[in-house]
Amino acid sequence: MPDAKKWANSEDGSFKRQVSSFRETISASHPVFKPGKGRYWLYVSLACPWAHRTLITRVLKGLTSVIGVSVVHWHMDEKGWRFLPAGDGSKDKCFEPSAGIACTPESQSTAGVTSESTRAGVDGTPDHNYGFARLSDLYYKAKPDYQARFTVPILWDLETETIVNNESSEIIRILNSGVFDEFADPQTNPLDLVPLKLESQIEEINSWVYDHINNGVYKSGFAESQEVYEREVTGVFEHLDRLEHILSVNYKAAVTKYGEKDAASRLYLINEQLTEADLRLYPTIVRFDPVYVQHFKCNLSTIRAGYKMIDLWLRNMYWNHSAFRSTTSFDHIKLHYTRSHPRINPLAITPLGPKPDILPL
Template identity: 75%
Template sequence: MSVNKPWADPKDGAFKRQVSSFRETISPNHPVFKPANGRYWLYVSLACPWAHRTLITRALKGLTSVIGVSVVHWHMDSKGWKFFPDESQSTSRDLCFEPSGGVKCLPQSHSTKGLTPETYRAGIDGTIDHNYNFKRLSELYYKADPDYAARFTVPVLWDLETKTIVNNESSEIIRIFNSGVFNEFADPSVPSIDLLPKELESEIDEVNGWVYDNINNGVYKAGFAEKQDVYEHEVINIFTHLKKLEEILQNKYVKLVEKYGEQEALSKLFVVGEQLTEADVRLYPTIVRFDPVYVQHFKCNISTIRDGFKMVDLWLRNIYWNYEPFHSTTSFDHIKLHYTRSHTRINPLGITPLGPKPDIGSL
């Protein structure tokens, strides 16, 4: 599907998200996809919130040297995602990318003046496809399935041994990474963390359910709506659930201050329980994009996070500044440029707003 055609059902004007096609897992008992160091590769966009959660989990679990990564260009056109075209630049060490295929984005923005979808700045706008030197993500999908006939989405978890896609559903990829199947290969200097502890699993699943439908996917349902009544329904629903999230965090923070004192309370302010979990990983990519993109581009402008949801903003700033895997994988340049330059049906002139400033507040 072209990104310049409607993403909404022409009958009711409502956004419909594509269901992921590849849904395998990795485990010692799997007949094909068994854990190994260097066997699997992650294809992502730094702009995409679904891909972002896999990058965060990969870093949190100490897998940056176990599972390689290639990053598509921020611009997506009618043919889908594309890679950096110049193989000679693949070893450039610049803003975001390391020669090993690592990702480390700095919290700063570059001028967008003069940038076009054909701009290729080594180390900033994307990487090559490190494995096959493909020019398009679509080529990877066709390598896995020559008859593939759906959209070419990120993230993609690729198996270098069988040369096929293991999984392209982000919620399942992050559970594969968290499952422990790669623990023996993980970086021992990264503190061990379980993002899905058994005692919190049911609560995490419950929160993930309403956050996904009403906030994660909610911004897309509002932004791609093609009828006024559909848009209004969806945007009101988003803010109803942001208010719910605000109340949850506010009540938790009050109890944490009473229990630990104000200084320690912030270190335990998470969506579920008193530790970082999958619920935080899944919520963060949407909230960090909200003020810079969703407010103006998707017309989610009843309020910004920073002005209307003080506890959500505190949670966001704490996660961003105090947990390196979150801020090192957050590229505000890719986020702003992708949405405003790729969705020409929404923003036909491709003008990228300068604000908000700053992209995220200090802590």
């Protein structure tokens, strides 16, 4: 996530997102990218909501011993994402590449933490495969004449040493497709996040959630005119209202069916079951109160104060599903946004609140 000036490049000052460059898939019939245990690797940021959705899917599908992971430092400078120096933290259990991400306890204060901090297993990991210093090195290895931005996530093929895909929505579909099921953890009951009977509903929700909420907070925060900002932030909250209505209807139905005590654990966007629609919404909502309210000026309301059902849904996702909780690092989220966008926050001061980062269930 680079500085806003590199993103908001339209004449009216509105934010335009770059189209991903690598769009291959993995399948048994693919001439190059075939399924295999230990062949593929994820490069992610714990701060980035787009990368976050791939980490959650990796855990939900039981693929933590199948697909390794490396985590970039939370700070993005003018050269983009970077890794910790080679040899630092490669064996740290918090970021064991063949296991799940186990985010460390959140700091009570970030005073003294600088953009140059290299706390092994806390600020990130090295590049476990090549010892590269920068994410850009992977892009140049895959395509020496690459000229676009260096984004996360990356799904990397260790066999051909190239990028398979760097579009998060397609990566989570690859991981969900079943191509790795034969290698998955037998203790995990792999969940189909896009069941055929619900696919049209999932796609419909994904479309407006992406445009007006996932990307809407960025269009608000990186707006370069008052007119554009007001239009975009209004759209964000109009669609949060829409979400609140959907979840209110679902909650009432769950109360009737299961009773109030068990209704919260059944609260999802579609049919009382966890689907891709929930997974794609979560990374934005969990970041909303900690960073988007103040950093992106999405401050017409907080989630916890203004959206009772969305907040209950969020707490259900976080506290009742370890795949969501274990991949959420509020430290990385807060530090990245507040210290990587000098045009928005020139003094790089990281707010302490809200406390707690997420309310108890």
